[in-house]
Amino acid sequence: MSGFDKLKANLMKNAEFAAIYNEKKPLRNFIDELIDLRVEKGMTQKDLSELTGISVPNISRIEAGKQNLSYQMMYKLVSALGGKIALTPKADNYIKLSEEAAQLLTELSEQADTTPEEFLSSLIVKAAKDHTVAGVKD
Numbered sequence: 001m002s003g004f005d006k007l008k009a010n011l012m013k014n015a016e017f018a019a020i021y022n023e024k025k026p027l028r029n030f031i032d033e034l035i036d037l038r039v040e041k042g043m044t045q046k047d048l049s050e051l052t053g054i055s056v057p058n059i060s061r062i063e064a065g066k067q068n069l070s071y072q073m074m075y076k077l078v079s080a081l082g083g084k085i086a087l088t089p090k091a092d093n094y095i096k097l098s099e100e101a102a103q104l105l106t107e108l109s110e111q112a113d114t115t116p117e118e119f120l121s122s123l124i125v126k127a128a129k130d131h132t133v134a135g136v137k138d
Contacts, residue, residue: 026091028065030074035063037081051080 011017038048045059054062054076061067062077071085078085088094097105109119 024065027069030069031063031065034077034081034083037078037083041081043081048077048080052076 012021038045043051045056045063048054049056049059052059054073058067059077062069062073074085086094105116105119109116112119112122114122
């Protein structure tokens, strides 16, 4: 375990720190993914500023987590980068797929003439049934 991981583990024992950390984690994840998307596109903060009309200092503060973000601001930044925003109150049911896996899921669901969600759900149900049947045979 790294020094940072030890420090974080100790800090997480403090209920107040843990509450703030958990409250801010989705925003930090959004910011990390926003930066990743900008870098993947080979763009600088200045490039993003020119596309969005948001000043470079504001983009810098956003990426540092030092500026509050409205949904409109999030949408403007993500749209300029060709991305999409996924907001859900059921974050525990959310799984992030790699680009390759997402593309494959899209192709397979189109072949099955269903949505990606329905396709995955049917696979999970089938796997659970197969597992139950296999368990009974053992």
